[in-house]
Structure formats: structure tokens, C-alpha cells
Amino acid sequence: MNLVIVGTGMAGYTLAREVRKKDPAARITLITRDSGDSYSKPMLSNALAVGKAPEQLIQGPAAKMAAQFDLHLMVQTQVLAIDRERAQVRTDQGSVSYDQLVLAWGAEQLHLPTGGDAADSIQRVNHIDDYQQFRASLATAQRVAIIGPGLIGCEFANDLLHANKQVTVIGPGSWPLSSLLPETAGRYVQEKLAAAGVQWQLGQTVARVDRAEGGYQLTLSNDERFEVDLVLSAVGLKPNVTLAAEADLKVARGVVVNPLGQTTDPRIFALGDCAQYGERWLPYILPIMHAARAMAATLTGTPTDIVFPQMPVAVKTPAVPISLVPAPAGASWRFVEQEDGLVGRAQLDDRMVGFILLGPQKLRQSLVQELG
Numbered sequence: 001m002n003l004v005i006v007g008t009g010m011a012g013y014t015l016a017r018e019v020r021k022k023d024p025a026a027r028i029t030l031i032t033r034d035s036g037d038s039y040s041k042p043m044l045s046n047a048l049a050v051g052k053a054p055e056q057l058i059q060g061p062a063a064k065m066a067a068q069f070d071l072h073l074m075v076q077t078q079v080l081a082i083d084r085e086r087a088q089v090r091t092d093q094g095s096v097s098y099d100q101l102v103l104a105w106g107a108e109q110l111h112l113p114t115g116g117d118a119a120d121s122i123q124r125v126n127h128i129d130d131y132q133q134f135r136a137s138l139a140t141a142q143r144v145a146i147i148g149p150g151l152i153g154c155e156f157a158n159d160l161l162h163a164n165k166q167v168t169v170i171g172p173g174s175w176p177l178s179s180l181l182p183e184t185a186g187r188y189v190q191e192k193l194a195a196a197g198v199q200w201q202l203g204q205t206v207a208r209v210d211r212a213e214g215g216y217q218l219t220l221s222n223d224e225r226f227e228v229d230l231v232l233s234a235v236g237l238k239p240n241v242t243l244a245a246e247a248d249l250k251v252a253r254g255v256v257v258n259p260l261g262q263t264t265d266p267r268i269f270a271l272g273d274c275a276q277y278g279e280r281w282l283p284y285i286l287p288i289m290h291a292a293r294a295m296a297a298t299l300t301g302t303p304t305d306i307v308f309p310q311m312p313v314a315v316k317t318p319a320v321p322i323s324l325v326p327a328p329a330g331a332s333w334r335f336v337e338q339e340d341g342l343v344g345r346a347q348l349d350d351r352m353v354g355f356i357l358l359g360p361q362k363l364r365q366s367l368v369q370e371l372g
């Protein structure tokens with residue numbers, strides 16, 4: 001077998017590891033445009049709380065990963081196109097042939113249109129290299145603005161409090177995490193993070209970011225202005241689909257795959273943040289683990305459907321720990337207080353279809369079981 005995987009994030013390396021377990025003889029090539037070092041991406045948003053420098057987040061340097069799992073690693077190599085007829089990927093270092101190809105090339109940060117002469121100084125973190133730069137800037141920054149009160153924005157906000165930074169979070173919703181949490185839960189999180197020190201500018205967008213003495217001046221949509229030393233945007237991700245679409249593979253929000261993880265070309269698979277499993281886009285670690293195990297079986301000759309169990313989303317905000325299984329539209333939420341927290345259950349047609357657990361996480365497993 002000649003397997004080529006594009007990407008050395010959690011998806012690429014997890015799959016390589018799973019395939020190697022099943023087939024000691026397979027030729028496995030990983031191509032990545034970065035250094036190929038394996039790191040924990042989730043820890044980018046809680047590294048300050050756990051006292052880690054960026055380089056301490058690297059769990060497996062590229063050379064060690066290659067030796068440990070017998071991988072042919074092509075680092076600092078950008079894939080430019082997929083040539084399905086020749087079964088090759090074209091890179092800036094030449095072409096690479098495959099029997100089977102797995103796209104594990106992740107997603108890009110969304111860029112919202114922002115005016116002002118410093119809009120290009122807004123930082124975004126979806127990779128350890130971005131994070132190195134962010135931490136370097138943080139060394140001389142006290143006031144930090146975060147654009148985007150979603151999961152990643154809230155995690156960074158809470159983490160920056162551990163470094164005694166002054167944090168303002170800005171977003172258009174009326175409460176934080178508004179795409180995941182209904183109002184009762186969102187307001188609770190808002191209050192807890194405010195009590196810990198986060199300042200909120202909700203119901204607002206950032207119209208301009210301009211240079212100011214020693215920092216930046218933000219102008220909000222209501223014309224309010226204030227100055228900060230650093231601006232971080234965390235407004236969401238866009239799966240990488242361009243090269244897949246150019247190769248005439250079916251794409252929607254992500255690269256669309258069937259239950260085996262195959263794209264519309266049976267020799268090409270997609271995994272991780274770039275993939276869309278049916279209607280679902282699941283940019284988290286647990287889906288990667290489950291999908292990689294099944295995909296490794298398929299790739300080594302035992303076709304195996306990817307089946308996802310209930311996978312609660314955890315938000316790393318120690319000021320108010322959160323886990324949840326989002327409910328479908330139309331569900332109704334009922335909340336009860338728990339010691340220093342809230343528990344919400346979502347009902348639809350007399351069935352529990354989701355939950356939210358805010359505060360102590362002792363009930364988490366029993367809530368998953370209640371969901372069935």
C-alpha cells in the first residue's frame with residue numbers, strides 16, 4: 001500500500017498511527033507545509049493556565065514522529081493540486097504518487113472585513129506558529145481585545161486572565177457562545193467570566209482597528225472607541241476545500257465524505273477539520289479519533305463505517321467549566337441549578353436531545369447516559 005496523507009495535525013498523525021498499527025509494511029507518506037512537529041492544538045487556549053511556553057506544547061518533533069511510526073515525512077512542502085487521473089499530488093517540491101490519498105489539511109481562520117490602518121495587525125491562532133507570535137506579542141501587551149465570543153474566544157479570554165491581562169471580548173450576539181448556548185446558559189457564562197475579570201462588548205462588531213500611541217484604537221459599530229495593546233480575532237474557521245473543489249471532488253461546507261470517509265473519488269478520503277461527514281462538520285478532537293480508527297481499517301482492507309457516539313463538547317473556561325451536547329432546532333430547554341452551576345436538558349418530542357452542564361462536571365457522564 002502506498003498511502004499519502006496531506007497534513008500533520010491531529011488528523012494526519014492520528015490516522016498514520018492507526019494505519020501503522022494495522023499494517024507494519026505500508027508505505028505512509030505525510031506531506032505538510034509546516035515543520036511537521038506534532039503538538040496539542042487544544043492546549044493553545046489554556047497554555048497560560050497550565051504554565052506552558054509554546055515550545056513545551058510540542059509533543060513529538062517531526063523527526064521523532066517519522067522514526068517512531070516509520071513515516072516518510074515531507075515537511076515545508078505545500079500541496080498545490082490533486083491530479084486524479086495520474087493519482088498524484090502536485091507540490092512545490094515535485095509530484096507524489098498515491099494508491100490512496102487522505103486529505104487532512106484542516107481549516108483556515110475566517111477573516112472578517114475590518115476597516116482601519118491596523119487591520120492587518122489583527123492576530124489569529126489556529127496553529128502553533130501563530131501562537132508563538134501571539135505569545136511573543138503578549139510579553140509587552142497588557143490590554144487585549146478578543147473579537148469573537150465563541151468557544152475559542154472565551155477560552156483565550158479566560159486563559160489571558162491567568163496572565164493578569166486586561167481582556168475585552170467583542171461580538172455581535174447578545175451573550176457569549178450564542179451559537180452553542182441558549183440565553184439562560186449564555187448569560188450565566190457571561191456573568192461568571194465577568195466576575196473573573198472579562199469585560200464584554202456584546203451586540204457590537206469591530207468597525208475599525210487603527211494604530212494608536214503604543215497600541216491600537218478599536219472603533220465599534222456603535223462608534224465607541226477604546227485602546228488596547230493587542231487584538232486577537234477568533235471568529236471561526238473555514239474548512240480548506242479549494243484544492244478539493246478544483247479536483248472536482250464534492251465539497252459543501254467541508255470536503256464531503258461518505259460513511260467510510262471517502263470523497264466522491266473512492267481513492268481519496270478526508271479527515272478532521274477539512275471534512276464534512278454527511279451533514280455534519282465536527283471540528284474537534286474526538287471525532288478525529290473515532291473517524292481515524294474506522295478509516296485505518298478501511299484503508300487496510302476492512303471497510304468500516306465511521307460511527308460517532310455522543311461526543312460532548314467541552315469548553316476550557318475554568319471560571320465556569322462547560323460541557324454540552326447541542327440540541328437540534330425546535331428543542332426546548334429546561335434548566336435547574338446545581339451547586340455553583342446550572343444543568344440544562346433539551347427536549348424534543350418527549351425525548352432528551354441535548355444537555356448543557358455549567359460549573360462542576362460531576363454529572364457529565366450520567367447526562368451522556370440519559371441521552372442514550
Ligand SMILES: Cc1cc2nc3c(=O)[nH]c(=O)nc-3n(C[C@H](O)[C@H](O)[C@H](O)COP(=O)(O)OP(=O)(O)OC[C@H]3O[C@@H](n4cnc5c(N)ncnc54)[C@H](O)[C@@H]3O)c2cc1C
Binds near residue numbers: 008
Ligand atoms: C485554540 C484551539 C483550541 C481548541 N481546543 C479544543 C478542545 O479543547 N477540544 C477539542 O476537541 N478540539 C479543540 N480544538 C479543535 C481541534 O484542535 C481541531 O479540531 C484539530 O486539531 C484539527 O486537526 P486537523 O489535523 O484536522 O487540522 P490542523 O491541525 O489544522 O492540521 C492541518 C495540517 O494540514 C497542513 N496543510 C494545510 N494545507 C496544506 C497544503 N496545501 N499543503 C500541505 N500541507 C497543508 C497544515 O500544515 C497542518 O499540518 C481547538 C482548536 C483551537 C484552534
